[in-house]
Amino acid sequence: MSASLIRFENVSKAFGSTVVIDDLNLDVRKGEFLTLLGPSGSGKTTTLLMLAGFEAPSGGTILVDGKRIDDLPAHRRGMGVVFQNYALFPHLTVAQNVAFPLQMRGVPRGEIARRVDAALDRVQLRHLSSRKPSQLSGGQQQRVALTRCLVFEPKVILMDEPLSALDKQLRERLQLEIRELYRREGLTVVFVTHDQSEALTMSDRIAVFNRGAIAQIGTPADIYDRPANRFVSEFIGETNLLEAEVTGRGDDHLDLALEGGPGIRVPGRCEDRAVAVSIRPERLVLDAPELDNHLDATVDDVVYQGNHLRIHLSCGPLRLVAQSERRIEPPVVGRKVRVSFAAEDCTVLTE
Amino acid sequence: MLRVIQVIFGTAVAAFLVVPIVAILPLAFTSSIFLNYPIPSASMRWFDELAEEPVWRMSIINSLVIGGAATLVSVVLGTAGALGLRHGRIPLGEAVRTMFLVPMVVPPVVLGVGLQITLVRLGLANSHLGVVVSHAVLCIPFVVVSVSTALAGIDTQVELAAASLGAGPLRTFRRVTFPLAFPGIVTGGVFAFATSLDEVVLTLFVAGPNQRTLARQMFSSIRENISPAIAAAAFLLIVGTLLLAGLVALLRWRERARPGASE
Amino acid sequence: MLIAPLVVFLAVFMLWPLWIMISLAIRDDEVSEVLPRTAAALADWNGEGIPGSAAGQALADDLRGAERTRLGPAVRRLNSDISGFRTLMARTQRAADDVTDGAPIDLVAVDERWGETRYWRAIANAVQPYTDRYLLAAVDLERDPDGAIASMPEGASANAAIIVRTFTIAGTVTAICVMIGLPYAMLIAATGGWVRNALLLSVLLPLWTSLLVRTTAWVILLQNEGLVNAAITGLGLSDTPLSLIFNRTGVVIAMTHVLLPFMVLPIFSVVNAIPRNLMPAAASLGAPPLRAFYRVLLPLSMPGVLAGSLLVFMVAIGYYITPALVGGADDQMVASVIAFFALETANWGMAGALGLILLAATTILFIVYGRLSRSGAPIGA
Numbered sequence: 004m005s006a007s008l009i010r011f012e013n014v015s016k017a018f019g020s021t022v023v024i025d026d027l028n029l030d031v032r033k034g035e036f037l038t039l040l041g042p043s044g045s046g047k048t049t050t051l052l053m054l055a056g057f058e059a060p061s062g063g064t065i066l067v068d069g070k071r072i073d074d075l076p077a078h079r080r081g082m083g084v085v086f087q088n089y090a091l092f093p094h095l096t097v098a099q100n101v102a103f104p105l106q107m108r109g110v111p112r113g114e115i116a117r118r119v120d121a122a123l124d125r126v127q128l129r130h131l132s133s134r135k136p137s138q139l140s141g142g143q144q145q146r147v148a149l150t151r152c153l154v155f156e157p158k159v160i161l162m163d164e165p166l167s168a169l170d171k172q173l174r175e176r177l178q179l180e181i182r183e184l185y186r187r188e189g190l191t192v193v194f195v196t197h198d199q200s201e202a203l204t205m206s207d208r209i210a211v212f213n214r215g216a217i218a219q220i221g222t223p224a225d226i227y228d229r230p231a232n233r234f235v236s237e238f239i240g241e242t243n244l245l246e247a248e249v250t251g252r253g254d255d256h257l258d259l260a261l262e263g264g265p266g267i268r269v270p271g272r273c274e275d276r277a278v279a280v281s282i283r284p285e286r287l288v289l290d291a292p293e294l295d296n297h298l299d300a301t302v303d304d305v306v307y308q309g310n311h312l313r314i315h316l317s318c319g320p321l322r323l324v325a326q327s328e329r330r331i332e333p334p335v336v337g338r339k340v341r342v343s344f345a346a347e348d349c350t351v352l353t354e
Numbered sequence: 355m356l357r358v359i360q361v362i363f364g365t366a367v368a369a370f371l372v373v374p375i376v377a378i379l380p381l382a383f384t385s386s387i388f389l390n391y392p393i394p395s396a397s398m399r400w401f402d403e404l405a406e407e408p409v410w411r412m413s414i415i416n417s418l419v420i421g422g423a424a425t426l427v428s429v430v431l432g433t434a435g436a437l438g439l440r441h442g443r444i445p446l447g448e449a450v451r452t453m454f455l456v457p458m459v460v461p462p463v464v465l466g467v468g469l470q471i472t473l474v475r476l477g478l479a480n481s482h483l484g485v486v487v488s489h490a491v492l493c494i495p496f497v498v499v500s501v502s503t504a505l506a507g508i509d510t511q512v513e514l515a516a517a518s519l520g521a522g523p524l525r526t527f528r529r530v531t532f533p534l535a536f537p538g539i540v541t542g543g544v545f546a547f548a549t550s551l552d553e554v555v556l557t558l559f560v561a562g563p564n565q566r567t568l569a570r571q572m573f574s575s576i577r578e579n580i581s582p583a584i585a586a587a588a589f590l591l592i593v594g595t596l597l598l599a600g601l602v603a604l605l606r607w608r609e610r611a612r613p614g615a616s617e
Numbered sequence: 618m619l620i621a622p623l624v625v626f627l628a629v630f631m632l633w634p635l636w637i638m639i640s641l642a643i644r645d646d647e648v649s650e651v652l653p654r655t656a657a658a659l660a661d662w663n664g665e666g667i668p669g670s671a672a673g674q675a676l677a678d679d680l681r682g683a684e685r686t687r688l689g690p691a692v693r694r695l696n697s698d699i700s701g702f703r704t705l706m707a708r709t710q711r712a713a714d715d716v717t718d719g720a721p722i723d724l725v726a727v728d729e730r731w732g733e734t735r736y737w738r739a740i741a742n743a744v745q746p747y748t749d750r751y752l753l754a755a756v757d758l759e760r761d762p763d764g765a766i767a768s769m770p771e772g773a774s775a776n777a778a779i780i781v782r783t784f785t786i787a788g789t790v791t792a793i794c795v796m797i798g799l800p801y802a803m804l805i806a807a808t809g810g811w812v813r814n815a816l817l818l819s820v821l822l823p824l825w826t827s828l829l830v831r832t833t834a835w836v837i838l839l840q841n842e843g844l845v846n847a848a849i850t851g852l853g854l855s856d857t858p859l860s861l862i863f864n865r866t867g868v869v870i871a872m873t874h875v876l877l878p879f880m881v882l883p884i885f886s887v888v889n890a891i892p893r894n895l896m897p898a899a900a901s902l903g904a905p906p907l908r909a910f911y912r913v914l915l916p917l918s919m920p921g922v923l924a925g926s927l928l929v930f931m932v933a934i935g936y937y938i939t940p941a942l943v944g945g946a947d948d949q950m951v952a953s954v955i956a957f958f959a960l961e962t963a964n965w966g967m968a969g970a971l972g973l974i975l976l977a978a979t980t981i982l983f984i985v986y987g988r989l990s991r992s993g994a995p996i997g998a
Contacts, residue, residue: 075519076522078517078522080518083519084514084515084518086511090511090512090515091512092512092515092516092530103516103519104519104520107521155519161518363801367797369729370878371874372819372822374823375826377834377844378830378833390843401957431622433622434620437619438623444620450624457631460935460979461952461972463935463937463952463956463972464635464955465634467955468635468637468972470959472633472634482982490626491630546825552829558956559960572833576836580836591826591827591829591830592830595825600639604909
């Protein structure tokens with residue numbers, strides 16, 4: 004990974020007395036696809052708007068290539084922004100929309116025409132160049148918005164939930180298209196979304212936002228497999244989050260008592276007495292005696308989900324969800340089963 | 355049974371609303387000197403009278419000149435006002451907006467009494483300029499409302515997009531905001547012109563004999579010497595407003611054919 | 618500041634005129650402008666006995682310099698309080714002209730009436746810069762010689778009757794508009810396709826047509842030889858033509874026609890927003906159609922009816938053109954009376970006072986309307 008292109012230093016933002024961003028420090032590396040992920044109101048969009056120049060930070064500073072950009076108005080920042088609803092100019096044709104940033108930069112007429120055609124060719128939209136935005140489908144509008152942004156070769160592209168208005172199938176296709184474009188053109192992208200699966204699919208790194216601060220930042224695998232806290236473990240994917248009490252400490256493991264009594268052994272160290280354990284549903288296996296930990300449970304319900312089964316279990320006061328492949332024989336509701344899981348599949352959370 | 359009542363009722367009310375307007379039109383072409391049916395034979399004599407009789411002729415010219423000027427004044431001031439109110443960051447914004455709309459509801463007679471004296475004090479009594487500003491006061495709410503509506507329909511993200519693509523505030527206005535608000539401005543202008551064309555009460559108070567407008571002339575003709583010339587003038591006004599209404603409808607239709615504007 | 622030019626424009630050409638109109642109603646400088654020195658000299662007179670000789674001196678000085686054209690209205694004004702003032706002032710002015718400025722003069726010697734308190738009191742009252750006499754007169758009241766508010770003698774003024782008549786006509790028109798407009802708006806909302814468009818267009822067409830044209834149309838239709846009477850006599854409903862114009866009937870018909878769209882459109886926008894499945898829902902819960910109408914549709918339409926009624930009433934009370942052209946000469950509404958006072962008799966005080974009453978009524982209705990529309994009732998149009 005190369006050096007940092009954009010740096011947020013102790014940035015904060017408050018609207019009146021409401022603090023939206025609190026002491027944010029964040030690096031965007033050149034050439035990476037960084038996703039800001041979080042629930043609505045977590046500050047991810049505000050972060051993007053401050054970077055684009057649409058909102059001014061209340062404190063701290065933002066650097067691009069080591070230079071402060073606080074005093075630079077939005078139209079001089081040279082960052083490409085793709086908006087949630089595309090924000091295409093409804094009164095201009097596709098070609099005029101794409102030509103707009105070049106006109107603003109005083110590019111000569113002939114060169115504009117050439118670059119607009121070339122840019123539309125790359126996304127296979129040249130045949131639509133004289134259409135108005137309203138005559139395009141959602142996916143086509145999205146591609147025009149992206150092209151309008153790419154055509155002036157910004158040093159970074161900011162995307163604010165660009166796919167949220169599209170239906171699921173189109174969204175998944177465009178996710179791959181954007182990812183492909185990113186790789187081919189060597190872009191730097193800052194992408195905002197509230198959809199965790201979209202973040203996992205597209206990103207090199209993910210910054211998970213919660214209440215105006217970054218709860219965890221890392222690769223998708225880091226975030227999914229080793230959540231740093233309860234918020235991340237629950238927000239990313241689905242998990243069984245079990246309250247537990249530390250009953251013994253080894254060199255590299257802990258003995259825990261779960262609510263209702265059963266004891267398990269997990270890797271890690273910790274000074275606290277009360278902790279939580281996160282176990283992904285797909286890591287819970289029925290009747291696998293070779294694994295480290297076992298719980299006796301009752302099957303409450305079995306839900307058929309196409310490519311897998313979800314099995315709802317109860318173990319005393321604990322409620323668990325296991326996910327298993329369809330190849331297994333579905334357990335009968337009401338039957339007693341033994342649920343097993345490996346120690347390394349457990350993550351101990353203290354926050 | 356209910357259905358029959360509905361049909362009769364609906365037809366009756368629609369007829370009550372429309373028939374009087376339609377009924378006056380043929381009388382413009384009567385050859386009789388009486389403003390009444392039956393029409394003995396078709397004739398253009400009353401249109402000729404409008405064109406030749408100096409009083410009518412002058413009033414038509416006055417109406418066009420004053421209407422055009424009042425439209426210009428109200429569109430410029432009203433558009434600027436609507437733009438100023440747009441983002442609601444003005445102190446007392448609500449009060450200012452109400453002030454812009456007040457001319458719509460103040461009884462024109464009341465405004466007329468006050469304006470007559472005001473214009474005397476300003477040295478504008480019995481002048482074309484005085485009539486123009488008086489009409490403009492009444493036209494302004496229509497411009498403010500229709501431009502505000504057009505501005506409210508513009509997605510602010512589109513303007514942010516222009517900034518992100520390198521357009522400064524002025525260029526964003528010229529290239530994006532203004533073209534998108536333009537249909538609203540034209541609609542406001544049409545309403546303003548129609549309002550001025552039809553204005554009688556303020557004109558009665560502030561205009562001298564040289565500023566007589568078509569509407570004012572019709573008003574006194576009906577009172578003093580009713581003749582089919584009035585029907586001919588009414589015919590002109592109806593055709594004029596229908597043309598203007600058609601223009602507005604066309605703009606609205608083009609607006610709607612462009613759903614991207616509001617979504 | 619983009620709003621500044623418009624604010625300034627409206628301040629000069631709307632707020633200032635309205636302020637002038639209001640001050641016409643309460644200002645009274647006819648006398649004080651002609652007799653400024655007298656006004657100053659009488660400022661601290663207690664109203665008992667006869668004011669000191671300085672007041673007589675001031676009056677003589679004022680009269681000596683007074684122009685005829687300005688003195689005239691002032692004297693007429695004083696004469697309306699106590700008849701005889703005209704001769705008194707003329708004689709006093711002649712006497713004052715004979716004496717040089719500042720020289721002492723004994724007014725009681727000029728005319729012994731200057732020895733009476735009531736003449737001085739009339740002047741003292743008349744030189745006050747503000748007065749409530751116009752406002753009182755607007756509702757047929759006056760102040761008696763002791764300053765107490767009292768009714769004017771029967772038949773002296775018709776202002777109160779005019780105001781009552783204005784509200785009556787506006788109320789009648791509003792009520793008729795509700796009776797026609799509510800079912801019509803519901804009918805539009807219930808139909809679809811071309812019928813709906815035709816019904817809506819019938820409402821919009823008059824709205825788009827010049828008010829003057831519409832009023833002219835009614836003049837033509839309602840006259841004795843007009844189409845309506847031709848139809849009535851033709852159908853044998855009446856032998857002689859009915860008198861439908863230049864009376865209350867004509868005003869109500871024409872104003873209903875003009876204002877009906879302002880009723881239909883707000884109601885329509887409310888009714889049209891009522892979910893279509895509520896009536897079937899009411900039926901499924903056991904309500905017969907009429908009952909469902911009363912319990913569901915009608916209450917939900919009320920905000921539109923209220924908004925439309927306020928709008929129609931507000932516009933109706935200030936109406937000028939239609940009543941002026943279609944109404945009877947002795948059945949005019951307040952706007953016509955204001956125009957008469959201002960344009961024909963230059964009685965600015967009365968024009969201002971009646972205008973102030975009209976403006977106050979309109980303002981109250983406008984505020985109520987604003988509250989309603991802000992609290993969620995759509996205002997349509």
